[in-house]
Amino acid sequence: MDEKRLLEVRDLKVHFFTDDGVVKAVDGVSFHVDKGETLAVVGESGSGKSVTSLAIMRLIPTPPGRIVGGQVLFRGKDGQVKDLTRLSEAEMRRIRGNDIAMIFQEPMTSLNPVYTVGDQIAEAIMLHQGKSRKEAMELAAHMLDLVGIPEPKKRLANYPHQMSGGMRQRVMIAMALSCNPSLLIADEPTTALDVTIQAQILELMKRLQEELGMAILFITHNLGVVAEMADRVVVMYAGRVVEQADVVPLFKDPLHPYTRGLLHSVPRLDLAAERRERLEAIPGNVPNPLYLPPGCAFHPRCKHYVEGLCDREVPPLEDTGDGRQVRCVRWREIREVRA
């Protein structure tokens, strides 16, 4: 693995074995995260973005889910590259929290309501760094201060319900970063928050990344948040990566019809006053993961669909030559027509 690589997901497959059949929630996903960068994984419900992040942490509920193939290569703090899919549960526990930490959408359900926030942050520190309770509490106070919680020493004694949603997400971030991980996985961390609070949390994450230098794997459906946070973007649809590019070219010149459709279906506040045309909605529905369409899973909703071409085989994820990847057999034609 390349020296600057922190994480490399190779052909990851996570399937869920249900009574109704096999759901291929993640079906051959590959991407990487470099040290200190922010990679956004974008997708709608059922795209497999959250399952991917849970699989990296080995938190897939088994049964019904199982990692059935692929590798998750991760460079630990000691510089050694390990395949996380092959680690024992004990080895994995040392990685979680220490090397890779995770924050979730709902800060209320991810905090324990019967312990004070101080206890919860200190627990992680004592577990991973072998510090005494007193030292851990001091570090916890320092972490709360770092994430911008006023009067951190006093707040240690608070229970989660005594805090607002924004505060709780700050506590989650404090806890996640308390062991100085090299990768932070943030799964829709601002989706449950109001926009003004979302703005606070995004600013906070950017500042902490500058100060602490961790890489962020940012899972979201919000394209505005992607534009603001990401260095690079992976777009997922129905369990597969359909496009991968740096953030600026992706928004300027989306290659996959799905990416393009997504970008055109959101109203833009900054353009609002100038033009008011009809939103370009993507027709149809997100497919049922039990009955994925044959060939390109997006073809029933795609305006560039060609019978006999798009519905036969799953298109390969092609390198475009300029550091981007796209999974569409017609991307060249579509790009030329647009130019």
Added chain:
Amino acid sequence: MNGNHVLLEIRDLKKHFPIRGGILSRVVGSVKAVDGVSFAIKKGEVLGLVGESGSGKTTVGRTLLRLIEPTGGRILFDGQDITDLPKDKLRPYRRRMQIIFQDPFSSLNPRMTVGDIIAEPLIIHGIGKTPQERTERVAELLKLVGLSPDHMRRYPHEFSGGQRQRIGIARALAVAPDFIVADEPVSALDVSIQAQVVNLLQDLKEELGLTLLFIAHDLAVVEYISDRVAVMYLGKVMEVASSKELYRNPKHPYTEALLSAVPIPDPTVKRERIVLQGDIPSPINPPSGCVFRTRCRYALPECAQVVPELKEVAPGHYKACIRDDIL
């Protein structure tokens, strides 16, 4: 009716929820969810109502339909004061005022077929005398919202979120209302589906001449669909203006901050962001004077003294702020 006909008006609308405590469950305080809101919606107009959680926007929508009873103020529908109308007298107005809910999962009865769900308001309001007539009307409504008449015999769980929201819209339209409260109708939907439902509402508005109160927290969606927008904060209206004017030229410090907080889906756009400090205060004990002053970067000592009135600062543009020297 001319274009200036006011269909719905609320004057100084208040909804205070009592807080009970102690062994005798005495009222020990109140949550001032809506605290003196006034606006008027003209026939055929879409008024957007935006605000963050706890701003009282949903309570306004429900109170003006009298789904919850107001604590104070007046509600006028088509010139008639409906604030104190008894239930039987209110019913004809109920037919003319409908609601679309946010969550298309919990707002449809899972044990009823789609046909029965849409026909229920017809039965309640005595529209369509025979079952055949009602079935025809249901088929017509399903087509209107982009579904197929065959869907009538299916159950809600067989549909996706976007389709369910279409069913909710068909139910609201069943009794041919003049006025609809759309309470966060797209926020539970996937991005690619949101646009479908927004476009549908836009088409229906044109086709049927509907008047809408569109409640949402997503400012871009509200801007897109609304003619005028009212911004709420902690139970009060902070600013009202035409949609274009509000977004181009916000006059209230809260609107300014709210707009700057919305992430723009374009990585090349760089803007100055005003990050508001702290959280929205508790509506049990809101700040004195201007409720926004505790987070306002322009606040003066005077802001704590008086509750600012909503006053016209430009034609059709109102703000509740004592500082005329800013923005």
